[in-house]
């Protein structure tokens with residue numbers, strides 16, 4: 260982030276100890292217009308070139324008493340700004356104040372009822388008894404000297420604590436998750452009342468600061484290529500990039516052979532004519548399909564696709580000859596924060612769920628440097644940004660389509676004939692959804708082709724053919740999702756059209772699993 264931003268906006272510093280929820284802290288602060296920046300917990304305070312208005316210490320998969328546990332630079336306490344420790348962050352404050360943190364008898368994971376004991380505490384202004392979300396195993400053995408208890412829960416006598424005289428607070432629960440009902444109020448009280456941060460940040464400011472950051476990073480002459488799929492994320496990223504460096508930006512859509520019906524053509528038209536983005540379609544379908552031959556394991560498919568994308572981009576980068584004669588150095592991607600959380604396994608309880616092609620599928624020795632302006636944002640924030648950038652409503656609200664495309668919706672081996680079947684079935688399904696006026700009520704819908712055959716009868720003839728599974732979900736951030744309830748007549752219509760119009764299908768089923776325990780995609 261450009262340094263100037265901290266001169267314009269009061270900034271809260273979030274020190275990240277590796278919790279799955281760390282980014283949600285910055286996101287919640289942004290929701291009430293307070294700018295926050297997250298740095299690793301190992302940040303040396305004397306190397307900080309700006310003064311934060313307050314500091315939040317995040318949760319962590321570590322235990323503060325473990326040998327390899329990360330610890331904060333003690334100089335944070337010399338800055339004389341308010342400090343809020345969340346879960347591990349609170350345990351860290353206790354540890355620094357010579358109070359033993361010990362392993363609790365039982366793990367406390369899930370909801371707890373908060374009892375506010377000290378109603379005069381400014382952190383708890385307008386926050387009464389309410390449900391909070393706990394996620395810990397360790398606990399404070401006692402209250403650190405100089406601190407008082409502010410709130411308790413059944414299992415946590417120190418659910419919240421505050422220093423008697425200094426603005427230092429600790430919460431054993433996670434105010435940043437939506438399941439903590441008054442969590443946002445607590446963070447707002449901390450940022451606005453206790454830190455006195457001015458809530459003047461907005462998405463418009465994000466645009467300005469990102470553009471100036473990109474300009475600085477890329478310099479006055481370098482050219483950049485962009486991985487642009489026509490999806491929401493990369494279109495928003497491309498629009499930002501085009502604003503920052505104009506025609507030095509070259510958007511590339513790779514036809515990987517597993518796109519939907521007419522997708523490359525449509526995207527070319529929408530982006531070039533509709534948005535003035537300079538887009539080239541590179542047909543690499545044979546290369547992708549030949550590398551996918553014989554591959555059936557989902558993670559292997561994802562890695563093959565991720566790697567092939569990068570090979571194609573490196574080749575394209577070499578083919579485009581920048582005016583200044585230098586090589587193209589940068590690759591823009593529309594990566595979002597949930598892609599990163601699910602793909603990277605941090606030491607501790609968070610695990611790799613699936614390798615998103617644009618994060619875990621990258622090549623180790625790739626030459627292109629990544630620019631990912633949306634890496635900190637969630638989908639609904641990107642959509643708000645897209646609207647502000649003047650991207651047409653239909654495009655901003657398009658259902659997401661994953662980079663590995665139909666390949667992760669064809670269970671088993673991906674062959675040209677299987678792609679054909681999946682493509683036709685998906686097209687019919689989406690067409691019917693649009694006709695019924697349901698597209699905008701559903702967050703994402705698609706057809707998956709299953710590698711099982713079942714017996715049917717068509718025109719008195721026995722058929723033995725594959726199964727299509729329809730999926731439709733509702734969600735805002737794609738981290739959790741529920742299945743969409745269709746009218747039975749709608750499902751009847753779709754099933755009948757698919758079986759009648761798509762050769763190779765004799766049966767259609769509807770997927771009624773939420774995420775978790777399932778995921779959105781089948782692979």
Ligand SMILES: Nc1ncnc2c1ncn2[C@@H]1O[C@H](COP(=O)(O)OP(=O)(O)OP(=O)(O)O)[C@@H](O)[C@H]1O
Nearest residue numbers: 486487488490491492493513592593659660661662
């Ligand atoms: N066919 C493709 N050609 C070029 N780049 C692609 C392609 N598919 C995906 N990408 C790159 O991978 C990134 C991640 O894909 P993802 O599907 O998550 O985002 P998106 O396609 O931009 O948006 P959406 O989530 O709405 O589909 C994209 O932002 C883009 O940079």
Ligand SMILES: O=c1[nH]c(=O)c2[nH+]cn([C@@H]3O[C@H](COP(=O)(O)O)[C@@H](O)[C@H]3O)c2[nH]1
Nearest residue numbers: 614615616659660661662663737778779780
């Ligand atoms: O660009 C992408 N590359 C991928 O490898 C990938 N895997 C899943 N998805 C999309 O992410 C959202 C959540 O999907 P899952 O519940 O299946 O993880 C859904 O919107 C999925 O379509 C991907 N997008």
Ligand SMILES: NC(=O)CC[C@H](N)C(=O)O
Nearest residue numbers: 318319346347395396397
């Ligand atoms: N969520 C957290 O920060 C957990 C902290 C620590 N690992 C515990 O189990 O208590």
Ligand SMILES: [Mg+2]
Nearest residue numbers: 490660661662
């Ligand atoms: Mg996509």
